[in-house]
Amino acid sequence: MTKYALRESALDLLTRIGEQGGFSHVLLDREISKQKLSRQDGALLTEIVYGTLQRRDLIDYSIQPYIAKQKKIKPWVRWLLYMSVYQMVFLERVPDHAIIHEAVEISKKRGHKGISSFMNGVLRNVQRKGVQSLDKIEDPVERMAIETSHPQWLVNRWVDQYGMETTKEMCEANNQHLPMSLRVQPLRISREEAMKQLQEDGYRVEESALSPQGFLVLEGAILSHSLFQEGYVTVQDQSSMLVAEMMDLERGLSVLDACSAPGGKTTHIAEKMEDEGEVVAYDLHEKKAKLVSKKAEQLQLTSITASQADSRKLGEKHTPGTFDRILLDAPCSGLGVLRGKPDIKYHKKEEDIFSLRKIQDDLLREVAPLLKPGGKIVYSTCTVDRHENEEAVKHFLKENPDFEVDPAFFKELPEALQESQGLTEIGLQLFPQDWDTDGFFLTRLYKK
Incomplete structure (x- = not known):
């Protein structure tokens, strides 16, 4: 060209x-x-x-x-x-x-x-x-907003929630290139083997500290490589890999993935259970649910059933107490993934955060009864806004006294995250500057 x-x-x-x-x-x-x-x-x-x-x-x-x-x-x-x-x-x-x-x-x-x-x-x-020159701009928040090309309402929100320093680091990280991260399909290939093959083919790779299945590709176009084309590895951000790692999975469980497309987390769940048990996956859009089935097929996983449904109405399809584990990777503002999707910051408005929060509350309330007593829900989002994260979980816990934040969640976090600045009593907030990842929130709730 x-x-x-x-x-x-x-x-x-x-x-x-x-x-x-x-x-x-x-x-x-x-x-x-x-x-x-x-x-x-x-x-x-x-x-x-x-x-x-x-x-x-x-x-x-x-x-x-x-x-x-x-x-x-x-x-x-x-x-x-x-x-x-x-x-x-x-x-x-x-x-x-x-x-x-x-x-x-x-x-x-x-x-x-x-x-x-x-x-x-x-x-x-x-x-x-x-x-x-930016020197004429006296207000430090306005200057940061222009210097890092983030809307000022967003920078104001982050400064209120996390202070100037963390906000500046976050805005700067959002303008850096995000390295491609991959997850191996462990029933077909080990991480060591996949990395060795890629290194021999001239790729520069390094292990992820957040998932034993994950690694980063620092150099080389992976999408044309046979490992990707033949379903031995799949593209997934490290922060998103953390979700299945933290679901406390074992073989034979019954798992609901309530908002599953495009299927990265769904297929990871099936891999963690060695493709034994059942993963019932839903998405609001028929087309997107098909993507999940396609992803499962690519990775040769047979324990996944994906179909279209509004997860706010799953009570009509499943009886209470059906599932051992539920993943609610909730629809959110996406303000954690600006490194890979920079256009989001110009299209989102502050009111979007509040209208999405209503959907998050509805989803949590509606899927919770489908969990067995003693079961666990992982709630996650790819945003860094407290209103959609910690505050949504606090609101749910207040309305549902039979649930609590699972204390074992914090002990099971990867060693690299044990001292993370984003840890609170509610869960873990990952910032894009932390591990060369997307900004991401997750927590695990236990049904007493």
Whole structure:
């Protein structure tokens, strides 16, 4: 692919994600496959798209002095400016003159002379005079929000909940590349064996401290490797692997996974039980439930039954006291996964947190009766907001005195997490800066 066509692809993706709310990771994977990009081109396209999205607000602030206040700019022109400035400021491989030349050529092709001279003018100013300094911003929270490109309402919430230092670390971590992490299918291959094969094929890998099945791929495109293609390993973030590790599983149990798609945690549960017992998985959407079945098939697991249902109505399908274990990986704001899905931070609003919390409360209340006495529920989310995490669990415990936080949960956490800053009496909050993972919350509740 010519570098010129690659920049056009990046612009198309950014405009779709930024304006129409497409999911960055999905559209990017699709584009790399469709264009059959080489490893190098795929990496550059990913870098431009993710980098521009991650730094959008900072770039916008940086170029304000060079744009007339009243000027109305078409969305594609704005995104072309953003991605060009991102490359000029944050990437060293491509010289500025080449970036400016390509941006001007794309402007000519897609617009008219006026647009290409505007593009040329703004980018030449950035090249000559540099970008606007953040020093004029006196309010430290506002400055942090712009410097790390996070909406100010979100930074305010995090500062209230965790203080300035943790918030700054979290915002900075969200703009770092998230390494790919994998889980082995242990009934087919050991972690040592999988890592050895990949190392022999030139990949750089290291063990995860959070799951004995997990490891990180620091270098190398895994999706084209036979281990992935043939279902010996699957992609899953380390924080998400912690869920099945903390469910206190053994062979032969009956387990409910109430919100199961795309199936990473569901299949991990089946693996932990050596594919003996039953894992009953539901998702609100038929299409997503099918993804879970497909994932189970890929990994050659037969103990999983996945189907469509609203888990707030599972009392109509199952009698009380049916399951030994329940996983409620609740729908949430997703504010812990901004490293891999940077577009989320621009699309979410503060009120989303409160409307999602209502769904979380309903789900907990409705699935709890399906647990046997002596059984355990793991509640998890991929967010870092206390309202959806600790406060949701406290609310549930207050309404359900026959449940308590399982004291054994804390003793069974991996050694690496025993001193974690995110441990409270309610559960564990992982921050993205902690273990090169997503931000994630989990706890385990015991039915007396």
